[in-house]
Amino acid sequence: MDADLTRRQLLRGSAAGVGLAVTAGLASPAAAAPLGEYDVVVVGSGAAGMTAALTAAKRGLSVVVLEKAPTFGGSAARSGAGIWIPNNQVLLAAGVPDTPAKAAQYLAAVVGPDVPAARQDAFLRHGPAMLSFVMANSPLRFRFMDGYSDYYPELPGGLPGGRSIEPDVLDGRLLGAELANLNPPYLATPAGLVVFSADYKWLNLALVNAKGAAVAAECLARGTAAALAGQKPLTMGQSLAAGLRVGLLRANVPVLLNTPLVDLNVEDGAVTGVLTPTGLVRARRGVIVGSGGFEHNAAMRAQYQRQPIGTDWTVGAKENTGDGHRAGQRAGAALDLMDDAWWGPAIPTPGDPYFCLAERTLPGGLIVNQAGQRFVNEAAPYSDVVHTMYDKNPTAPDIPAWLIVDQNYRNRYLFRDIAPLLPFPDAWYAAGAVFKASTLPDLATRIGVPAAALKSTVDRFNGFARSGVDTEFRRGASAYDHYYTDPAVTPNSCLAPLASAPYYALRLVPGDLGTKGGMRTDARARVLRPDGSVIRGLYAAGNASAAVMGHSYAGAGSTIGPAMTFGYIAANDV
Numbered sequence: 001m002d003a004d005l006t007r008r009q010l011l012r013g014s015a016a017g018v019g020l021a022v023t024a025g026l027a028s029p030a031a032a033a034p035l036g037e038y039d040v041v042v043v044g045s046g047a048a049g050m051t052a053a054l055t056a057a058k059r060g061l062s063v064v065v066l067e068k069a070p071t072f073g074g075s076a077a078r079s080g081a082g083i084w085i086p087n088n089q090v091l092l093a094a095g096v097p098d099t100p101a102k103a104a105q106y107l108a109a110v111v112g113p114d115v116p117a118a119r120q121d122a123f124l125r126h127g128p129a130m131l132s133f134v135m136a137n138s139p140l141r142f143r144f145m146d147g148y149s150d151y152y153p154e155l156p157g158g159l160p161g162g163r164s165i166e167p168d169v170l171d172g173r174l175l176g177a178e179l180a181n182l183n184p185p186y187l188a189t190p191a192g193l194v195v196f197s198a199d200y201k202w203l204n205l206a207l208v209n210a211k212g213a214a215v216a217a218e219c220l221a222r223g224t225a226a227a228l229a230g231q232k233p234l235t236m237g238q239s240l241a242a243g244l245r246v247g248l249l250r251a252n253v254p255v256l257l258n259t260p261l262v263d264l265n266v267e268d269g270a271v272t273g274v275l276t277p278t279g280l281v282r283a284r285r286g287v288i289v290g291s292g293g294f295e296h297n298a299a300m301r302a303q304y305q306r307q308p309i310g311t312d313w314t315v316g317a318k319e320n321t322g323d324g325h326r327a328g329q330r331a332g333a334a335l336d337l338m339d340d341a342w343w344g345p346a347i348p349t350p351g352d353p354y355f356c357l358a359e360r361t362l363p364g365g366l367i368v369n370q371a372g373q374r375f376v377n378e379a380a381p382y383s384d385v386v387h388t389m390y391d392k393n394p395t396a397p398d399i400p401a402w403l404i405v406d407q408n409y410r411n412r413y414l415f416r417d418i419a420p421l422l423p424f425p426d427a428w429y430a431a432g433a434v435f436k437a438s439t440l441p442d443l444a445t446r447i448g449v450p451a452a453a454l455k456s457t458v459d460r461f462n463g464f465a466r467s468g469v470d471t472e473f474r475r476g477a478s479a480y481d482h483y484y485t486d487p488a489v490t491p492n493s494c495l496a497p498l499a500s501a502p503y504y505a506l507r508l509v510p511g512d513l514g515t516k517g518g519m520r521t522d523a524r525a526r527v528l529r530p531d532g533s534v535i536r537g538l539y540a541a542g543n544a545s546a547a548v549m550g551h552s553y554a555g556a557g558s559t560i561g562p563a564m565t566f567g568y569i570a571a572n573d574v
Helices: 047-058 074-078 089-093 100-114 117-136 172-181 197-203 210-228 236-250 298-304 323-330 382-392 407-412 426-430 440-447 451-467 560-573
Strands: 008-011 020-023 034-043 063-066 142-144 164-167 263-267 270-276 279-289 341-347 365-368 401-406 434-437 503-515 526-528 534-540
Touching: 034 047, 034 270, 047 063, 047 074, 047 117, 047 236, 047 279, 047 560, 074 236, 089 117, 089 142, 100 117, 117 236, 117 560, 164 236, 172 236, 197 210, 263 279, 263 323, 279 323, 279 560, 323 534, 341 382, 341 401, 365 451, 382 503, 401 407, 426 434, 434 440, 440 451, 440 503, 534 560
Parallel strands: 034 063, 034 279, 270 534, 279 534
Antiparallel strands: 008 020, 142 164, 263 270, 270 279, 341 503, 365 401, 401 503, 434 503, 526 534
């Protein structure tokens, strides 16, 4: 429902046939038929919403979760579920040399002036307590992602060994019948394997690296053991969403699926409930909006973000269409960071796009623009790569860009879920996502870039690979650059020459994990008006709120860690 739609609308009534009048975009209390009344109404069953609901319930408050989708878990359930929260108990138990001072110094250096210091401090102070609370009130346990560097480890307070954690394996049987309502993952784990996010870097190398082969065998052993025990093992986002949902089941918190937010109910300037298609759900103490981003709303993306942009390049949950943003605006909320997203280069494969992580970093590949020239450090944090694409595209078109690899690369490394030596799917070729040629000039012709320029670029890149020093874009200068690389390649594990025909070009576009702009909030997760005043009774967390990371990205899990933390903060404040 957009602000410029007709102001007076008649919505279909409740199940009992009671009409709901909507005036000026807000529910009229006299006409709305309540579906129930709770202390707290939470919108969205992703990581932010379920953490908020669990926290409120454990405070002794009555809570309901309203979920637009026919499944619970949102984008979190689809994700790898890395979680970035400095100084939490899992990190400290693993011996990570973190301190509050280091974390504050690092976050300030990463975020800069885009986010008030009070919000940064709130995240760092409450994050560890949130994680301990979740572990105490759900079956979730977590593992340190050893070696997954902070994204800017050279900055003051950065840790080359990283601060990211992920959920441990969880038995889906704990959900009972609710398991059928869990949002499926973005990429399914191969049958018979139990795979953690931290395994992914080694699975890419399973054919050429002893540790990679050992990790693959361990994944199979975990899967075999789980099968013999009759378990339904869940990892990554599936584990996170399932574990939070089990916590809500144990706390008797209802999650109402197929129940979208239509609008916020406002009385005397305070938010007092949520209007749904079938009636009003009242909130005695407040509404916490965790409804996700607006990545699947083409009109909003066109309004706020740079072109070209597409709703078919995101891997966010398809129900994320900015419902919370627009309802918040109608209630008076200010919006921030709407131009930005949790970007990453994506290959527009048929069906869902593929969000590239290791593939652009592994040695033997480089990225070029439409002029056949490199324009970025391919191994840089994924959000930075897309920021660069947009910054440079107006004068040196690089949307789409092209990931160029050779047959040696394809012989050695997993690509998405395609094993080494196996061909790319025919459907990828038919969709224009990948091209193949026996020579670089022929490949250049196929993708429409100057042949001489591409050949010159590859020759120059091959020289960097042989010397181990990328004098153009410093690929390999950061510890982060080496996370998804091949330690057998020397002198720089990020760089290997392209010399083995045939050659491949994979189309790259600005993909994302979700948008990161949303309602402006304070350190207590309260939603603010443009003048800085608080909208009473309204809180926001996750991608419905403007990210505490600003325009940057501190490390793996900088989406989910803050989402859960500000959901926790909101529920303790409401």
